[in-house]
Amino acid sequence: MAERLENTRKFQADVEQCMKCGFCGYFCPIYREEHEEKGLARGKDQLIRSALQGEQDLTKGFYEAIDNCLLCRTCVQYCPAKTRIDHAVTAARADYVAEKNLPPAKRIVFRYVLPHRRLFGLALRLASWFQGLLPRGQGRFRHLPQFLSALGAGRAIPDIAPRFLRTILPERSPAAGAPKYRIGFFSGCATEYVFPEIGEMIVDVLRNLDCEVVFDRRQGCCGAPVYLSGDFHTARKMAARNVEAFEDYDYVVTGCATCGSGLSEYPTYLADTPEKKERFERFAAKVKDFNKFVIDVLAADLDRLTLKPRFHGKTVTWHDPCHLARYQEVRTQPRKILQALEGLRFVEMSDADRCCGLGGSFSITHYDVSRKIADHKSDAIAACGADAVVTACPGCMIQLRDALARRNMDVEVLHIGELFTVRPQSKQT
Amino acid sequence: MAYEQFANRLADIVGKANVLASEEDRKVYSYDGTSTWTHKPDLVVFPTETEHVEAVLKLANENRIPVTPRGGGTNVSGGSVPIRGGIVLVMTKMNKILSVDAANLSARVQAGVVLMDLQTALAKERLFFPPDPQSFLGATLGGIIAENAGGPVCLKYGVTKQYVLGLKAVLPTGRIVEFGGSTVKNVVGYDLVSLVTGSEGTLAVVTEAVLRLLPLPPARKTIIALFDDLPKSGETVGKILDAGTIPAKIELLDNWVVRSINRITGMGLPEDAAAMLMFECDGTEDVVEHDSRNVIRVCEEVGATQVLVADDPAKAQAYWKARSAGFAAVFGAAPTVLAEDVTVPRTRMAEFIQRVTAICKKADLEVTVIGHAGDGNLHPSVMTDAKDPAHFQKAQRAVDEIIEAAVEFGGVLSGEHGIGLEKQKFMRRTQDPIFIDLMRNIKDIFDPNGILNPGKIWEDRSG
Known part of the structure; x- marks a missing residue:
């Protein structure tokens, strides 16, 4: 049998970093709603430390504490002691799952549905037929009825797309000009099944910026929702498959903040041998968020970006996804793009990098708190007077649409890739 | 004592969700910002209004249950550690700023408001609350008042007690009281506002305060x-x-x-x-x-x-x-850091720091001194490891010497952190017995059954 708490023990140094100052309370979106120490990074740290010292069993109460975290990393960003509580919490979840297994719903989704792309597609297709029975909201959103209140009563959920990305996008999209790079496009589940048009638009932009784009059919779920919930075992299989599919491309580009960080963190959580660590690190170095790739890698001439006519005269604001701003340090790049688009007005909302409260499955298991956290976002969006909120994470988009629909706010939620096209290379160069 | 029987009665007062008794919840309310002191409470209770505090204290007083008030738990004296178990009364859910009166330069707040949130709200009106304990991101106003907290700007602006005009509080017997008022000048009788301010939660539970503000x-x-x-x-x-x-x-x-x-x-x-x-x-x-x-x-x-x-x-x-x-x-920098809070007359500060350095050098200990030089409040921090008994003892001996030196230099053993549990032994050693006797008598008047934050400041912690 594996050593008790073997995953947590790897991050023991992180756990012991906390000096109990309690400053995390100011930054924790959950603590600011609940005001209870168990939700606080310091409280979690003390419980995990206690487990490592053999004074705390992996009880239901322990799981509740470590499960009640968005992994938004806001506290990590400001922690004076630089405590990586996100490492400790994720590893503790893994040890809990190894000893006690996942909650049943997550077990079925993570182990049987997510890893099998065809089955996943079928399940969603089936779900989309049932969705037809749900009351329709604005645009491509429906409202969950009362009897599904476990998933959040009255919540707006996105329609499953009529056609999935892999039936739309060719495997290989040639570069418009002389190819600079050969890149693998990693769509992620939400882009594949809910927002396929965003996937198409991103590929189109990349192609016109002279990249050969391959939508490699071998790709699957990035594994982030799985390993961040503590199922390292299943996620290792997902990682193996994605690394195998993508390691030979120049870059792996994704329009999903969570997938981007999810793929980048394989070495942190999923490498169980030195060889794998090295291989995962090489792979992770190739993973680039769409914004970062356009600005930092391609150093694209932003004059070539043309705002689509329907956005002319609009005011937009930017929502920083946690998995982009704090996980991948991508903050300035999307703002550069938005500010460069002629005909568009860009305004900052207050606390643009405040977590939207989704936290993956957190928004299902803790919908009440998740909704309250999202309401602060709605307030900030309303106050800045934007017509649309732009981001680069389909997860955030689903949460923001739900939050804005609840307030009946007439504000669009857009992926940055939807806003513009790329003009062909000018003749002088 | 078995406290489980009281959980239901407390739930009737504050609601079921506001009484916690699980092993994990008790564990996370067993500590404050210090590294030395922990003790688990039996129950964790969150009041959301003053009347809740009144009812909880009545019940506790009748049944002689120890009650330890707690705010953000950022204090560094052991003051909010429930050293004799019982109830931890957590004020963090009473966190509303009730009113800001710009014309009278005052604000009325509930005890659980976090200082940074107050400052953010005040800044919009070009106002501020001067005391600036460096735990402002987590510290609540109730805790700041209980500890009479200071901070860097206290050189120019003074400490918390100069900025509390009035208090709404509950006595340990379960009686709601209002001390002071909302004016800067007020000499109506003994200054009980100042007595409760800095009493480290041993005399009353503050639920609301009227604060004096200044223009930003x-x-x-x-x-x-x-x-x-x-x-x-x-x-x-x-x-x-x-x-x-x-x-x-x-x-x-x-x-x-x-x-x-x-x-x-x-x-x-x-x-x-x-x-x-x-x-x-x-x-x-x-x-x-x-x-x-x-x-x-x-x-x-x-x-x-x-x-x-x-x-x-x-x-x-x-x-x-x-x-x-x-x-x-x-x-x-070290597994355990013994951070002190001595204050010496400003003119002897340099000489005192040299003494601290000499004490630690002699004992072969790493030390660093930071402090608020304007008011002579220094934080010598001795690096050690509580898991290494020999080293830890050596460090504690050095700290003893540092504190004795501060007193010898005409200073005090705590400038802004308070006594709590951390400085008890020095308190007894350095103070006139009549001072402790007077405090004991005052405590008896407020808290005849000794239920509120027992075992702190002058009291024996073992009870």
Whole structure:
């Protein structure tokens, strides 16, 4: 049998970093709603430390504490002691799952549905037929009825797309000009099944910026929702498959903040041998968020970006996804793009990098708190007077649409890739 | 005692969701910001209105259940640790700013409001609450009042007790009381507001406070000066104040912290600097201009090796961030850090720091001294490891010597952290017995059954 708490023990140094100052309370979106120490990074740290010292069993109460975290990393960003509580919490979840297994719903989704792309597609297709029975909201959103209140009563959920990305996008999209790079496009589940048009638009932009784009059919779920919930075992299989599919491309580009960080963190959580660590690190170095790739890698001439006519005269604001701003340090790049688009007005909302409260499955298991956290976002969006909120994470988009629909706010939620096209290379160069 | 029987009755008062009794919940309310003290409560209770506190205290008083009030748990004295078990009364859900009265420069807040949230709300009205304990991101006003907290700007603005006009509180017998009022001048009888302020939660549970505010200074400037020997920095502080300038803050950092700032931020400060002073002048534009010229002139006259002036807010912010980083590095530098809070007369500060250095050198211990140089409040921090008994004992002995030296120099053993559990043994050793006797009698009047935060300050913690 594996050593008790073997995953947590790897991050023991992180756990012991906390000096109990309690400053995390100011930054924790959950603590600011609940005001209870168990939700606080310091409280979690003390419980995990206690487990490592053999004074705390992996009880239901322990799981509740470590499960009640968005992994938004806001506290990590400001922690004076630089405590990586996100490492400790994720590893503790893994040890809990190894000893006690996942909650049943997550077990079925993570182990049987997510890893099998065809089955996943079928399940969603089936779900989309049932969705037809749900009351329709604005645009491509429906409202969950009362009897599904476990998933959040009255919540707006996105329609499953009529056609999935892999039936739309060719495997290989040639570069418009002389190819600079050969890149693998990693769509992620939400882009594949809910927002396929965003996937198409991103590929189109990349192609016109002279990249050969391959939508490699071998790709699957990035594994982030799985390993961040503590199922390292299943996620290792997902990682193996994605690394195998993508390691030979120049870059792996994704329009999903969570997938981007999810793929980048394989070495942190999923490498169980030195060889794998090295291989995962090489792979992770190739993973680039769409914004970062356009600005930092391609150093694209932003004059070539043309705002689509329907956005002319609009005011937009930017929502920083946690998995982009704090996980991948991508903050300035999307703002550069938005500010460069002629005909568009860009305004900052207050606390643009405040977590939207989704936290993956957190928004299902803790919908009440998740909704309250999202309401602060709605307030900030309303106050800045934007017509649309732009981001680069389909997860955030689903949460923001739900939050804005609840307030009946007439504000669009857009992926940055939807806003513009790329003009062909000018003749002088 | 079995407290489970009371859980239901408490739930009737505050609601089921506001009474916690699981092993995990008890564990996370067993500590504060210190590394030495922990004790699990039997029950954790969250009141959401003053009447809840009234009913909980009545029940506790009738049944002799110890009650320890707690805010953000950022205190560093052991003050909010429920050392005799019983109930931890957590005030964090009473967190509303009830009113801000700009015309009368006052605000009414519930005890659980976090200082930073208050300052953010006040800044919108160009106001501020001067006391600035450095735990402002987590500390609640109730806790700040209970501890009579200070902070860097207290040199110019004074400490918490100068900014509490009135209190709504509940006595341990379960009686709601209101002390003070909402005016700055008030000499109606004994000043019970000041008595409760700084009583470390042993006399009453504060549920609301009327705070005195000041207009937010429109301008501020940060100046850094480095010195190649410690007495020069002490001399500089004295001369600046003599010249009639009172900066809002004068922070002293020693060589250890200067080097750690360099390591963390790459600021390139002189590695051999014996001391660094950080000043912040605030007020109107012309006052700030005048004061900062004075500060720079004195620093140069006394012989600072380098004087840096932050001309813009971003640079000033970077300097203060560097100071915080240097400060935080102290706590990450060893498994256990014994951070003291002594205060000595300003004129003897340099001499005292040299004594501290000598004490630790003799015992072969690593030490760093940071502090609020303007008011002589110093935080010597001794690096040790509680898991290494021999080393830990040696460190504790050195701390004893440091505190005794502070008293010998005409100072006090705690400037702003409070006694709680942490400084009890020194309290008894250094104070006149009549002082402790008077406190005991006062406590008996407020709390005849001794249920409120028992085992703290002068009381024996074992009960």
